[in-house]
Amino acid sequence: MSTKKRILDEALNLFSKKGYANVFVADIAEAVGIKAPSLYKHYKSKQDIFNAILDEMKQSYDRQAAMLDMNGNNAEADAMVFADVSEDGLVKMGMGLFMYFLHDEYVQKFRKMLTIEQFADPELAELFTKQYSDDPLSYQSAMFAMLSANGVLKEENPDVMALQFYSPLFMIMTICDRHPEREAEFIPLIEQHIRQFSGLYSKEKDK
Amino acid sequence: MSTKKRILDEALNLFSKKGYANVFVADIAEAVGIKAPSLYKHYKSKQDIFNAILDEMKQSYDRQAAMLDMNGNNAEADAMVFADVSEDGLVKMGMGLFMYFLHDEYVQKFRKMLTIEQFADPELAELFTKQYSDDPLSYQSAMFAMLSANGVLKEENPDVMALQFYSPLFMIMTICDRHPEREAEFIPLIEQHIRQFSGLYSKEKDK
DNA sequence: GTCTATAAGAAGATAGAC
């Protein structure tokens, strides 16, 4: 991997643990295996490194998001997929989202960095809310509206359904960001949550 | 108010916005209306100020928590209170908790400070998880178990019920910490969530 | 592109007068 790219990787790694202000240019250089002044051949300042991380992660997110809304019409394809899969499909989708958010190395580190820096910069606050609240909620709301219209789920407020489905995943994700060792304790709870959610909103009366 | 106390107040205010590392001793002094060296007559170091905030907020939390578990037996009294109040009682309780967490000046600032500093210090991570996850979830789980036993709510996993009831409040609180101006947009959603939650778990079939 | 040496400027903390 190029030195330029390795600088971004190591900087993100350090920023996600200690925050921008507590990481010194010399720390990044050491992690890369060079001396601090050499960094300035690749980036013109510490802030420039931070901005490069931001640009790269924003692009990466937009690529992922574009893949989900394949046809451009929110969640329609997915709703079709899950229309007949029901409970197990919902479990698979929820656990998949949770595991991706929690375990993807870059996604996790970038989220932790945003968590630390969110109150210092309105742009970072917007980014965090978009990626971890607004986008997932609107996507899932569209999906649940579809599943209700298809007769699979009860016809309740789809925004509330999305909130109730997603926020447990979000909250447990923030806990696991702080305490990775507690993940095993929460995995079963998430699955139970999704099955209980499915049972409550399912139109079938065989509960 | 004593200068010693005002230093803590202004320091918490600044730490909650910019984080420990980005607040300089001179900033705290200026906010208080004195010069930096004068601070050292009250606290022996910047870290000492941070530790004093931590001690005070921990004590304050423990006092609040003790008031809730009045009889020492988790949530029992509250379950009795809500046993006949049902949906409106649940709304009142949820909104009350949300509004207190979100609007109490010290609680909010301390939470934001912990949010920023959580990954730098395991003790702060533990504190955040205790105050905003473990304690609320175990309290509410006990309450829902009681309400199920009393025949008010369905007999489902009370841990999952607590997760589904509380995590929307938690997630929206974190959003409003970043974007206070969006609070009005989320208040109705929270109320709808609680009413929908109540409808789903209520034993009455009059829906 | 990487290094050593170093400039330039913070920022925490102390000394000592008032």
Next chain:
DNA sequence: GTCTATCTTCTTATAGAC
């Protein structure tokens, strides 16, 4: 208890050799 002056250390960034 508060101030001015100052010390010391740390940190970003540049200069210039290799």
